[in-house]
Structure formats: structure tokens, C-alpha cells
Amino acid sequence: MIDKFVRSVAEAMAGIKDGSTVLVAGFAQIGEPRALIDGRIEQGAKDLTVVHNTAGRGREGVARLIGEGRVRKIVCSFARSRGSVLFEEVYARGEIELEMVPQGTLAERIRAGGAGIPAFFTPTGGGTLVARGKETRVIDGRECVLEQAIRGDVALVEAWRADRWGNLVYRDAGRNFNPVVAAAGALTIAQTQNIAELGELTPEMIVTPGIYVDRVVHVPSGDPPVVIS
Amino acid sequence: MIDKFVRSVAEAMAGIKDGSTVLVAGFAQIGEPRALIDGRIEQGAKDLTVVHNTAGRGREGVARLIGEGRVRKIVCSFARSRGSVLFEEVYARGEIELEMVPQGTLAERIRAGGAGIPAFFTPTGGGTLVARGKETRVIDGRECVLEQAIRGDVALVEAWRADRWGNLVYRDAGRNFNPVVAAAGALTIAQTQNIAELGELTPEMIVTPGIYVDRVVHVPSGDPPVVIS
Amino acid sequence: MPNWKPWAREELAARVAQDIPEGWSVNLGIGIPTLVGNYVPPDREVIVHSENGIVGMGPAPRPEALNPWLVNASRQHVTLRTGASYMNHADSLGMVRGGHLDLCVLGGFQVAENGDLANWSRSEDDSAPAIGGAMDLAVGAKRIWVVMEHTTKSGEKRLLRRCTYPLTATACTKRVYTDLAVIEVTEKGFVVIDRVPGLSFDELQARTDAEVHGA
Amino acid sequence: MPNWKPWAREELAARVAQDIPEGWSVNLGIGIPTLVGNYVPPDREVIVHSENGIVGMGPAPRPEALNPWLVNASRQHVTLRTGASYMNHADSLGMVRGGHLDLCVLGGFQVAENGDLANWSRSEDDSAPAIGGAMDLAVGAKRIWVVMEHTTKSGEKRLLRRCTYPLTATACTKRVYTDLAVIEVTEKGFVVIDRVPGLSFDELQARTDAEVHGA
Numbered sequence: 001m002i003d004k005f006v007r008s009v010a011e012a013m014a015g016i017k018d019g020s021t022v023l024v025a026g027f028a029q030i031g032e033p034r035a036l037i038d039g040r041i042e043q044g045a046k047d048l049t050v051v052h053n054t055a056g057r058g059r060e061g062v063a064r065l066i067g068e069g070r071v072r073k074i075v076c077s078f079a080r081s082r083g084s085v086l087f088e089e090v091y092a093r094g095e096i097e098l099e100m101v102p103q104g105t106l107a108e109r110i111r112a113g114g115a116g117i118p119a120f121f122t123p124t125g126g127g128t129l130v131a132r133g134k135e136t137r138v139i140d141g142r143e144c145v146l147e148q149a150i151r152g153d154v155a156l157v158e159a160w161r162a163d164r165w166g167n168l169v170y171r172d173a174g175r176n177f178n179p180v181v182a183a184a185g186a187l188t189i190a191q192t193q194n195i196a197e198l199g200e201l202t203p204e205m206i207v208t209p210g211i212y213v214d215r216v217v218h219v220p221s222g223d224p225p226v227v228i229s
Numbered sequence: 230m231i232d233k234f235v236r237s238v239a240e241a242m243a244g245i246k247d248g249s250t251v252l253v254a255g256f257a258q259i260g261e262p263r264a265l266i267d268g269r270i271e272q273g274a275k276d277l278t279v280v281h282n283t284a285g286r287g288r289e290g291v292a293r294l295i296g297e298g299r300v301r302k303i304v305c306s307f308a309r310s311r312g313s314v315l316f317e318e319v320y321a322r323g324e325i326e327l328e329m330v331p332q333g334t335l336a337e338r339i340r341a342g343g344a345g346i347p348a349f350f351t352p353t354g355g356g357t358l359v360a361r362g363k364e365t366r367v368i369d370g371r372e373c374v375l376e377q378a379i380r381g382d383v384a385l386v387e388a389w390r391a392d393r394w395g396n397l398v399y400r401d402a403g404r405n406f407n408p409v410v411a412a413a414g415a416l417t418i419a420q421t422q423n424i425a426e427l428g429e430l431t432p433e434m435i436v437t438p439g440i441y442v443d444r445v446v447h448v449p450s451g452d453p454p455v456v457i458s
Numbered sequence: 459m460p461n462w463k464p465w466a467r468e469e470l471a472a473r474v475a476q477d478i479p480e481g482w483s484v485n486l487g488i489g490i491p492t493l494v495g496n497y498v499p500p501d502r503e504v505i506v507h508s509e510n511g512i513v514g515m516g517p518a519p520r521p522e523a524l525n526p527w528l529v530n531a532s533r534q535h536v537t538l539r540t541g542a543s544y545m546n547h548a549d550s551l552g553m554v555r556g557g558h559l560d561l562c563v564l565g566g567f568q569v570a571e572n573g574d575l576a577n578w579s580r581s582e583d584d585s586a587p588a589i590g591g592a593m594d595l596a597v598g599a600k601r602i603w604v605v606m607e608h609t610t611k612s613g614e615k616r617l618l619r620r621c622t623y624p625l626t627a628t629a630c631t632k633r634v635y636t637d638l639a640v641i642e643v644t645e646k647g648f649v650v651i652d653r654v655p656g657l658s659f660d661e662l663q664a665r666t667d668a669e670v671h672g673a
Numbered sequence: 674m675p676n677w678k679p680w681a682r683e684e685l686a687a688r689v690a691q692d693i694p695e696g697w698s699v700n701l702g703i704g705i706p707t708l709v710g711n712y713v714p715p716d717r718e719v720i721v722h723s724e725n726g727i728v729g730m731g732p733a734p735r736p737e738a739l740n741p742w743l744v745n746a747s748r749q750h751v752t753l754r755t756g757a758s759y760m761n762h763a764d765s766l767g768m769v770r771g772g773h774l775d776l777c778v779l780g781g782f783q784v785a786e787n788g789d790l791a792n793w794s795r796s797e798d799d800s801a802p803a804i805g806g807a808m809d810l811a812v813g814a815k816r817i818w819v820v821m822e823h824t825t826k827s828g829e830k831r832l833l834r835r836c837t838y839p840l841t842a843t844a845c846t847k848r849v850y851t852d853l854a855v856i857e858v859t860e861k862g863f864v865v866i867d868r869v870p871g872l873s874f875d876e877l878q879a880r881t882d883a884e885v886h887g888a
Contacts, residue, residue, distance in 0.1 A: 002696050002718045027510045027547065028533040030526075055586075079586035091586055098586060103509060104551030104594030108346065111548035115767030116813055117337065118368040120349035123597045124555060127628040129582065130593065139347040142597075143628075165720070165729075165756045169433070172527035172544065176510045179546040183771065199755040204398070205433070206758035207546070209728040211698045211720060211773050223526035227533060231481050231503045256725045256762065257748040259741075284801075308801035320801055327801060332724060333766030333809030340763035344552030345598055352812045353770060356843040358797065359808065371812075372843075394505070394514075394541045401742035401759065405725045408761040412556065428540040435543035436761070438513040440483045440505060440558050452741035456748060 004166040004216045005195075009039035012189050012217040016045045016154055019072075023110060023152035024052040024062055025181035029227075031174030033158040033191050035219040037061050040156075046070045051110065051150055053103065053177065054078040055087035066090050075150070077103040102130060105147055107180055113151035114183030114212070121146055155185020159208070159216075162192035163199075166213030167206045174224075175207065182208045191219040233395040233445045234424075238268035241418045241446040245274050245383055248301075252339060252381035253281040253291055254410035258456075260403030262387040262420050264448040266290050269385075275299045280339065280379055282332065282406065283307040284316035295319050304379070306332035331359060334376055336409055342380035343412030343441070350375055384414025388437070388445075391421035392428075395442030396435045403453075404436065411437045420448040462656030464637035470605060472497040473652075474563060474635050478504055482560040485509070485595055488532045490605045491563040505539075507559055509591040511550040514542025531591065551591060555598040562599035564592060566606040566634070568621040571647040571668035573631040575604060576623035596627035608636035608665055615667040617641065617648060638662060641670065649673055677871030679852035685820060687712040688867075689778060689850050693719055697775040700724070700810055703747045705820045706778040720754075722774055724806040726765040729757030746806065766806060770813040777814035779807060781821040781849070783836040786862040786883035788846040790819060791838035811842035823851035823880055830882040832856065832863060853877060856885065864888055 006012050013036070016022075022040065026032025040048075041064060050071050055078065056063025065071055067086035079087065079098055090096045101109070102124045112120055125131050126143030135146040157178045160171035168190055170178050182188050190213050235241050242265070251269065255261025269277075270293060279300050284307065285292025294300055296315035308316065308327055319325045330338070331353045341349055354360050355372035364375040386407045389400035397419055399407050411417050419442050465473065467490050475497030478484060483505040486492050496517060498504050506515040509531040516537035519525065523537070530536045545553065553559065568576040575596055579587040596602055609615055617634065634641045639662055640652035649671045653662060663670050680688065682705050690712030693699060698720040701707050711732060713719045721730040724746040731752035734740065738752070745751045760768065768774065783791040790811055794802040811817055824830055832849065849856045854877055855867035864886045868877060878885050 002720075028529050028531075030510075030529055077590050078588040080588050088586070100587070100589055102589050102593040103547075103591040104555050104598075107546075107548040107551050108344070108555075111767075112349070114771050114773075115337070115764075116770030116772060117349050117351055117767075118371075118373055120341070120346050122346055122555065124594045126597070128593065128625045129579075130589070142347075144347055163756065167756060167758060170544075172432075172525060173508075173510050173512060173529055174527050175544050175546055177547045180548045183768070183773070201758075203401075203729075203753060203758045209758045209760065209768070210756070211722070211728060211768065226524060226526050226535065228535070231505075257744050257746075259725075259744055306805050307803040309803050317801070329802070329804055331804050331808040332762075332806040333770050333813075336761075336763040336766050337770075340552075343556050343558075344549075345555030345557060346552075351770065353809045355812065357808065357840045358794075359804070392541065396541060396543060399759075401740060402723075402725050402727060402744055403742050404759050404761055406762045409763045412553070412558070430541075430543075432514075432538060432543045438543045438545065438553070439541070440507070440513060440553065455739060455741050455750065457750070 003164045004210065004213060005164060006215050006217050009035050009217055010042065012036065012215045013039045013043040016043060018045050019047045020045060020153035021049040021051065023155040023181045023184055024050060025157040025177040027053055027176035029224050031158050031170060031176050031178050032061060033156040034061055035191050035221060036156040036189055037065060041065055041068055041070065047072045049073045049075065051075040051152065053106065054081055055084050057081060057083035059086055063087060066096060069095065071096055073097040073099065075099040075101060077101055077106050107177060109147055109150040110184045111180045112149035114180060117149055119146055119148050150184065152185040153187065155181045155188040157182045157188065157190045159190050159192040161194045161196045161201060162190055162216045163196045163201055165198060166190065166210030166216055167201050168208035168213060169201055169205055170207055179208050183212045188213050189215045191217050193220055232393045233439065233442060234393060235444050235446050238264050238446055239271065241265065241444045242268045242272040245272060247274050248276045249274060249382040250278040250280065252384040252410045252413055253279060254386040254406040256282055256405035258453050260387050260399060260405050260407050261290060262385040263290055264420050264450060265385040265418055266294055270294060270297055270299065276301045278302040278304065280304040280381065282335065283310055284313050286310060286312035288315055292316060295325060298324065300325055302326040302328065304328040304330060306330055306335050336406065338376055338379040339413045340409045341378035343409060346378055348375055348377050379413065381414040382416065384410045384417040386411045386417065386419045388419050388421040390423045390425045390430060391419055391445045392425045392430055394427060395419065395439030395445055396430050397437035397442060398430055398434055399436055408437050411441045417442050418444045420446050422449055462654050465654055467493065470635055470637060474603065474605060478561065480504065483507055483558065484561040484563065485554065485559055485599065487562065487564040487592065489565040491565060492532055492534065494563055507553065509550055511545040511547055512542065513545065514539045551594050554594050557598055557600060559599040561601045561603060562595040563603045563605060564595060566604040567623050568616050568618055569604050569631050569634050570618050570621045571643065573629040573643045574621045575602065575626045575631050576621040577626045579624045582624055592626050596630045601632045602630045603633045603635060604631050605635045608638040615665065618667040638665065646671060677869050680869055682708065685850055685852060689818065689820060693776065695719065698722055698773065699776040699778065700769065700774055700814065702777065702779040702807065704780040706780060707747055709778055722768065724765055726760040726762055727757065728760065729754045766809050769809050772813055772815060774814040776816045776818060777810040778818045778820060779810060781819040782838050783831050783833055784819050784846050784849050785833050785836045788844040788858045789836050790817065790841045790846050791836040792841045794839045797839055807841050811845045816847045817845045818848045818850060819846050820850045823853040830880065833882040853880065861886060
């Protein structure tokens with residue numbers, strides 16, 4: 001019987017090596033696998049390349065991972081954002097490498113990694129600093145940039161419901177990067193708010209087929225924070 | 230009020246020009262927009278480039294379009310298949326151009342067309358006849374082929390249910406090429422087995438957002454044929 | 459004292475909203491562009507897209523109906539319209555880049571008379587800026603409308619012959635809404651199609667680096 | 674009369690099925706490979722993928738339970754296992770090309786000792802052949818097992834030093850199941866790991882173009 005559930009975050013993290021590339025899903029704290037990020041910190045791996053939409057906010061999640069000195073390089077679309085204090089400190093000390101990527105290119109590079117497309121041309125970034133140092137080509141009259149796929153040694157996602165095959169569904173805007181990140185990890189680990197019996201997630205409902213998922217851990221952490229600005 | 234429903238197949242076909250590139254969804258007769266293909270024939274456009282998984286079977290659908298001499302070029306992954314009689318006749322007379330594409334490359338080229346990716350490298354076809362005459366590059370030790378996006382002047386799809394915004398869902402294996410084809414047409418036309426009130430298709434259920442769809446026509450044609458081999 | 463008054467943020471947002479016809483699909487960037495959504499009349503069906511995979515956003519929720527799992531790209535809590543749907547991030551930005559949105563309204567630092575837009579970084583030496591989805595939106599949407607103040611607070615011009623800040627995308631801007639005027643970007647450059655009441659053409663030109671043309 | 678008998682199609686399919694462990698995700702090509710699905714015991718959870726966007730196919734339906742909307746890539750009506758799901762065609766072939774399937778079982782015309790596979794066309798001059806998903810599967814799956822008769826009906830060899838037919842993919846085949854033997858493709862070439870009872874090593878070599886090695 002296939003059963004991808006593991007009993008703890010520690011068990012989910014087993015065997016992750018220093019120097020890994022870690023893809024972290026989530027957008028604006030929604031659908032962000034916070035327990036798994038914290039689990040990375042406990043588990044101790046360092047010298048990581050982290051791929052995430054931002055360099056983190058406040059002192060939690062990806063920001064904490066950076067603050068603890070575990071991240072050699074961050075690949076993101078927002079480096080500076082409200083509350084990116086830990087990143088700014090570490091970056092100012094020259095202790096982290098930064099690769100800035102337009103958000104659509106970031107999502108597409110991860111999607112390409114999961115779909116076995118090693119590289120693609122995109123008009124995004126043509127004629128801008130983003131194209132600097134990259135191969136470019138004029139296609140249909142527009143300057144396009146050759147971008148490389150991103151694959152993770154590890155991919156961390158948060159699901160709303162998961163079954164023992166690792167089939168996943170997401171909640172509302174918690175979908176975001178999760179399906180593309182789930183497909184792009186050599187080892188994909190999901191935390192899930194809820195457990196579903198096999199068959200409760202119907203063929204039409206399932207967003208991420210379990211084939212993409214290696215380990216699932218039940219983390220009923222509840223709603224993301226409400227921020228009124 | 231947005232309302233993409235039109236009253237007839239003829240109305241759905243209005244304004245389509247000779248020489249158009251027409252993407253036709255469906256796989257093995259499931260989810261194939263048969264009424265729209267027949268509508269193309271009635272509407273009279275010719276000199277078409279048709280992009281479809283096969284060159285048709287029997288004397289219906291894409292095969293009929295070819296048999297009636299409307300197709301200048303067919304782009305497909307199966308040219309010869311059981312019952313591809315009309316194509317074989319027309320091809321033997323040298324009256325149609327054929328571009329053979331591996332099925333995954335075909336799906337990906339259409340997906341790229343919809344997603345604004347003008348070209349991509351793929352390992353599929355590397356070191357084979359498919360790579361002949363194309364730009365290739367060794368990436369991570371594998372020969373990869375540069376493939377171009379496909380966009381349609383017209384895209385024809387079949388949905389199971391559609392609402393007035395043009396939101397679509399598909400039935401079972403009727404999904405296949407439909408979502409990628411729907412996204413890659415300058416003019417996307419859907420035939421639907423059933424009409425849904427706006428809101429009946431929930432945000433999680435919708436596979437093709439109506440933004441991709443221009444016209445919808447109600448064609449309750451019923452189940453595809455059962456073929457026992 | 460000048461005998462004219464710049465449009466306020468809310469007036470500007472309302473002015474943009476007024477120009478969006480029913481049926482358009484639009485993405486509204488961070489800042490004033492986000493406000494635009496509040497001024498589209500509820501009975502006018504405009505489909506608002508957000509980078510994080512939402513098609514069909516509605517206005518901000520009443521506090522008692524707030525869904526913590528539903529935010530826009532500016533991390534503001536939002537609602538869904540009837541007919542809305544979710545996509546993953548790659549498909550969502552693919553929709554943007556693939557040219558499926560009728561309009562994107564973005565904030566700006568500078569716009570050049572050829573349509574070049576700079577809105578993400580004030581210097582090549584800014585080593586840790588925020589790109590977000592702006593570059594994808596700028597190359598992808600059918601039309602880019604930029605909303606910004608006509609000059610900086612210290613009076614530096616922002617409608618230029620050539621941008622001096624790093625570009626977001628080249629030749630993408632179709633129209634600029636400032637607190638002083640509405641300006642089309644055309645083959646002959648900036649063409650003024652509206653001005654705040656009382657502002658003369660010469661006063662507008664004095665605050666604009668590139669030449670402005672009458673409609 | 675030889676004192677051995679080739680494996681029948683069904684025996685071959687059963688032999689392949691026996692080697693697929695629980696938990697593997699597999700794609701089964703047209704022909705004998707499709708039959709393999711019938712020999713995987715129902716209590717062994719093997720996830721069968723089909724190019725047309727099905728993950729988790731089950732066996733053929735009882736006639737009264739046939740769903741006209743559910744076919745595999747060979748257009749045979751199928752069922753779903755509990756836990757199955759649908760994908761669109763691009764995502765489905767992306768799953769293939771991205772290396773997410775543990776195994777693909779394909780039919781073959783020829784296999785070379787370096788693992789090259791030819792299974793879609795018998796000649797460069799065949800101007801209208803059928804590629805289908807074979808090239809994607811051959812480059813994408815973690816392992817390719819090829820199932821075919823050891824020689825053609827007229828006795829031509831199919832396990833070759835180099836393929837003479839147009840290739841499907843280079844160096845992709847990991848194992849070949851023929852009606853005479855099971856052969857691993859290794860760095861030193863073809864290694865025999867099983868033979869039909871009574872067939873000598875020399876008799877197998879006589880029917881094989883490339884050198885065959887003992888395990």
C-alpha cells in the first residue's frame with residue numbers, strides 16, 4: 001500500500017544535505033510551508049540555495065532561515081519588501097548571494113524544471129538589466145531572454161488536503177506557487193492542513209497528482225495571519 | 230453584462246478567414262469539437278493550417294476537413310493511424326503539407342503559445358530525425374532541440390460545462406488538449422455539452438478561465454462513440 | 459497661487475476606473491492602481507486578475523466576511539466575484555505574458571515618450587530591489603496604463619525623452635494618468651487628452667521633459 | 674524441432690508485470706505493453722499514467738460500467754483506480770518529460786546495445802508515420818523497458834550493434850523483454866538475465882546481432 005505520510009516534520013526532513021537547492025512555495029504568507037521551513041532550521045542543513053518569491057519578511061520563515069546564516073544564495077522576485085529586515089542585514093554584510101528574477105520568469109523557470117524543459121526564451125526582461133549577461137535573441141521583433149529551468153533537490157509546499165498517495169489540493173489563494181514547486185523537486189515534501197481518505201479527493205479536484213510528492217506531514221496550523229494595512 | 234454565448238455554430242464561425250491557423254483540441258474523439266470542425270466546413274474557409282493530435286480518422290472531423298481540400302498543412306503527432314484514409318489519399322496526391330511533431334512537444338508548443346513563451350529547448354527528439362533542420366544544443370549532456378511556440382488564429386475546443394463568462398470545465402479524459410488549445414487562440418471558440426449559470430462552476434472547479442474564451446455555443450451532442458477493439 | 463489643483467489619488471483612481479469598459483480583463487498594480495478597483499461600478503463586469511492566481515477579484519471584504527486565505531498581489535484581503543477562478547502561479551503569469559489581459563494599470567517612476575517604463579528601481583546600483591510581476595505585466599498586457607504623479611515631490615520631471623532609471627520594459631506604455639493630465643503615448647510622442655481644470659498647456663509643458671502635443 | 678518454446682504475448686506481459694514493484698508510476702505503450710496492466714495484481718498499488726492526462730488508470734471496464742469519456746492513449750476504454758486524477762495534455766507530457774515516471778514500457782522495432790531505441794518508423798522515407806508520445810516517454814521516464822519479439826517474423830535480428838531504423842531516442846533502453854529472453858542494457862552491452870527454458874546461450878547469440886553477455 002502506498003502511504004506517503006510521515007509522522008513528524010523531523011522525519012519529513014530526514015536526509016537533506018548541506019548545499020541543497022530548496023524550493024519554497026507560498027505567496028505573501030498564504031500557502032507557505034512554514035512548519036517545513038522551521039523544520040529545515042532544526043534539521044541543521046546549511047549552505048542552501050533557496051528559491052522563493054521573496055527574501056522573507058519579519059523574522060519568520062525564509063527570513064529566519066537567512067537570519068540564521070543557512071542560506072548561501074537566494075533566488076527571488078522581491079528582495080527588498082516591507083519588513084525584509086533580516087535579509088537586508090545579511091546582504092549588507094555580504095554574506096548572501098542574490099539572484100533577482102521577474103515573478104513570471106521565476107514561476108516559469110520552476111515550471112520548466114518540473115516539466116523537463118531545460119531552457120526557454122521569454123520577452124520578459126528584454127531590454128532591461130535582467131537581460132544583462134544572458135543570451136538574448138530577437139524573436140518576432142522583440143528582444144527575448146534565454147532563461148534556465150530551476151529544479152530543487154528539495155521542494156517544500158503547503159496543501160489544504162492530502163491523501164496517502166500524496167495527491168494535493170490547495171485552499172483559495174494558497175494555490176499560487178505550490179503546484180509548480182511540487183512538480184520541480186527531486187524530493188517533494190508537503191505539509192497539509194487536513195488529511196483526506198484516498199478517494200475523497202476526486203479526479204477532477206486534484207491539483208497536484210501524488211506522483212510529484214514524496215512525503216506528507218500533517219500540520220494543522222490553521223489560518224494564515226490577517227494583515228490589515 | 231458579459232455573455233459569450235452565441236446562438237449557433239454558424240454565428241460562432243463568423244469572420245474566420247482563408248489561410249488561418251486553426252488549433253483543434255480533442256484526443257481519440259474524446260473532447261473533440263466535432264460540431265465546430267463541421268462548422269468550419271460549412272463556413273467555407275480554406276487554405277488552412279490545422280494543428281491537431283492526428284490527421285483524423287475515417288471520414289469525419291479533421292479527416293473530412295482534409296478530404297474536402299480545405300487544409301494546406303497539418304501539424305500532428307500521428308499522421309498515419311488506423312483509419313487515416315482521407316489523409317493518406319490527399320497526402321499521396323501531394324496536396325497537403327505535413328509537419329510531424331512528438332506529442333509532448335506538440336502540447337508544449339501550444340502551451341508556450343498561450344503562455345507567451347516564443348521558443349524553448351526540449352530533450353525530446355534530440356538525436357533523431359525530429360531534430361533535423363532545427364537548432365540544437367547540448368544541455369546537461371543531452372542534445373536538446375529548439376522548438377517554436379504555436380498560436381492559432383482560431384482555437385476550437387469542447388467543454389462539458391460552460392458559463393456566460395466562458396469559464397470551462399471538461400469531462401474525464403475529455404480534458405486532454407482542450408485547456409492548452411483554449412489558451413492559445415487569438416479567437417477561441419468553445420462548444421459545450423451543458424450550460425452552467427455563472428457561479429455554478431466554482432473557483433476551484435474551473436479549468437479554463439473565461440478570459441481565454443471568446444465565443445461559446447451550446448452543442449448537446451452527447452457521449453463520444455464507444456469503440457471496442 | 460496657481461488657479462488649478464492636482465487631482466487627488468482617489469480622483470485619479472476614479473478617472474482611470476471610468477475609462478475601463480465592461481468585459482475587460484485587467485491587472486491592477488500596487489499603489490494607486492489597486493485603488494482603481496474600488497471605483498469600478500459593481501454592475502460593470504470587469505474581470506480583475508491578480509498574479510497569485512486569481513481571476514475575478516471583487517472589492518475588499520467586510521471585516522466579518524474576511525477570508526484569511528484570499529489576498530491580492532499587494533497582500534490585501536479581497537473577495538471574489540461570482541464567476542471567479544484560481545490558477546497556479548505559472549499559469550497566472552502565463553496568462554499575463556501570453557497577452558490575454560486587456561489592460562494592466564501600473565505605478566511608475568518614469569515614462570519616456572517612446573513608451574519605455576521605469577517602475578522598479580531608481581538606480582543600477584540598487585542591489586536588492588523588488589521586481590515582482592511588473593516586467594511580465596509590462597511586456598504581456600495588451601495595454602499598459604501608468605498612474606503616477608507628474609513630477610517628484612522635489613519637482614523632478616518623470617515624463618521624459620529617455621528614462622534615466624533602469625527600465626521595466628521598452629515601449630510598453632500606452633497612456634499615462636498623472637495628477638495633472640491624461641496623456642497618450644503615440645508615434646509622435648506624448649499627446650495630452652485631458653488636463654486638470656485651469657492648468658494651461660504651457661504650465662503642463664513646463665513640468666514635462668519631453669515635448670507634449672495637443673490632441 | 675528446438676526443445677524450447679518462445680514466451681507467448683500474455684506470458685511476456687505477465688513477466689513484465691511481475692517485475693514492477695508497488696508504488697511505481699508507469700506508462701504502458703501500445704501493444705503488449707498495454708497488456709501488462711492486466712497482470713499487475715489489483716492489491717499491488719502501481720500508478721498507471723496515460724498521455725491523455727490520466728494518472729491512476731485501472732483495468733478495462735465491465736461492459737455495463739463503461740464510461741464513453743474515459744479512454745487510454747490507445748483509445749481503449751479504461752477505468753480509474755481510487756486516487757486517480759486528470760491533467761491537461763501539456764502537464765501530462767510534462768510529467769513524462771520531467772522524469773517523474775518510474776518506468777515506461779514500450780514496444781520496439783530495434784534496440785541497440787548502447788540503449789538506442791527505434792520504435793516509430795521503419796525508414797527515413799516513411800513520410801507519414803506515427804510518433805505519438807513515444808519520443809517524450811523515451812527521453813523522460815526514469816527507466817525504459819522495451820517489449821518486442823526477439824527477431825522479425827522473417828528472422829531479421831532486432832537486438833543490434835547499431836539501429837538501422839530512425840531512432841526514437843538515444844541510449845534510453847534499460848531492459849529488453851523478448852519472447853526468448855530478458856536482457857539488461859549495461860555499460861558493457863546486452864547482459865542476459867533470463868531465458869526461455871531450454872534455450873542455450875549460443876542459440877540466443879545466434880538470434881542476436883550484438884554480443885550478448887552472461888549475467
